[in-house]
Amino acid sequence: MPAGFMSGLLWMTARAFVIAVILTPIIRDIFRSFNLVDRPGKRKVHAYPLPRVGGVAIAIAYGASLIWFAGSGLPPAEASWAWKLLPAAALVFLIGLLDDIFSLKPIVKLLGLAVAACIAYFSGIRMGGLAAQPLGMWLELPLTVLWLVATSNALNLIDGLDGLCAGMGLVSTLALFLAAILHGNYSLAYATLPLAGALMGFLWYNVNPATVFLGDSGALSIGFLLGCYGMIWTQKASTLLSMMVPLLALSVPLLDVSLSVLRRFLRRQPIFSADRGHIHHRLLDRGLSAGQAVWVLCLSAALVAAMALLAISFLDTRYQGFIIAAFCGVALIGIRQLRYAEFDIAGRLLFRGEFHRTVNVRLKVESVAAALERTSTEQEWWDALIQSTSSLDLAAIRWTGPHGGRENRKSGGEPAWSFSLPLSENDAIELEGGFTSSAGSLDLVGLGAALQRSFRAKLSNWRPAAAERVSPVLP
Secondary structure, eight states: OOTTHHHHHHHHHHHHHHHHHHHHHHHHHHHHHTTOEEOOOTTOOOSSOEEOOHHHHHHHHHHHHHHOOGGGOOOHHHHHHHHHHHHHHHHHHHHHHHHHHHOOOHHHHHHHHHHHHHHHHHTTOOOOOBTTBOOOHHHHHHHHHHHHHHHHHHHHHTOOSTTHHHHHHHHHHHHHHHHHHHTTOHHHHHHHHHHHHHHHHHHHHHSSSOSSOOHHHHHHHHHHHHHHHHHHHHTTOOSTTTTHHHHHHTHHHHHHHHHHHHHHHHTTOOTTOOOSOSHHHHHHHTTOOHHHHHHHHHHHHHHHHHHHHHHHHTSOHHHHHHHHHHHHHHHHHHHHHHTOHHHHHHHHHHHSSHHHHHHHHHHHHHHHHHHHHTOOSHHHHHHHHHHHTTTSSOSEEEEEETTEEEEEEOSSSOOSEEEEEEOSSSOEEEEEEOOOTTGGGOOHHHHHHHHHHHHHHHHHHHOHHHHTTOOOOOO
């Protein structure tokens, strides 16, 4: 370790802490006077407007502490890594600040983050390769952009409770700092610990009940810096498992953003749409208070970070895979406890046979439609309907028309339900059935739409005058 490095680093961190403690309330009150506040809403837990510009104090504290780097004792070549990330981080901070003030569109923020990631890449902050194998620019650049955009948004999306984003950022920063110290990566240690000091100073005012929020200027900047720290780590990582340290250090925010994207995809909602389904929201719905939810998530992140440090420092290589497997198992159990309906339904479709049953339902409807399509008279249409639906869970089928009615009824008890469908001005089909084990395999809406389309297509040949008075087909 370079002489005086640790003492200089501690002084830098102390400066960042003091600056954040002093500046945060000043900036908070200035922006409150301009009414630049985050107002309460249905997705928010605070009861009154609060300024959302805590990122300004953190940015100033972090940048100012790096200026006083001479006493750290770190060689200029090593210290330069921290300075290489600052231009890109400054752009991210500016994007977040503009969003806090003017509410930018999601696509504008996304493009801005991509540009900042490219700046970081051409400054030398990039993926260090996979298991000491270098990557070409064609792969390294998109991976760098994807990683930095993901980490920035992960911290931004999890910023939903007092102290949560700053607390998660602090845990991740300290984890990467300890990994750097354990492996002699002094350039990473130099870049990380001052941010920890700034976050601790800000948390003084951000823990529940908070008097100021991070805002996008803070959350995006913290996520971007952590992403950059992860890439500085990978440039000296020698094994594939050791590269898991940044992923595990940021596992909770990355898991939250991954679940959000997957949930919205399953619901066919826009990826950038807001909802109340984040991990911290689910914990609140399970009965935890806001403070308890923050502690649960921060302690979970700290536990995972400790597992990562244990894997790269004290365990034999052959045991490191068990750490990763243990994390995956615990994560799956945790997701299950959050009780996301989207994942329960997807799981039943994939693993409990419901996908095959759904395909079978569609095939049955298609077979009925095909059988009806081949008919040329009303009687043939009725006979084809009875024959093609014989395998369905129907107790009776009744067709009423202008010349009377037709009915086909199976033996059994009283039906549990009935479904009536108009086919024309004077025609209707009524279906009756029961709740048996195969009841879930009957798609009444799909079957009804198939019957309407077939009947009304044939009606012009059977009764041309009646066909002119037919209403639109069931969607």
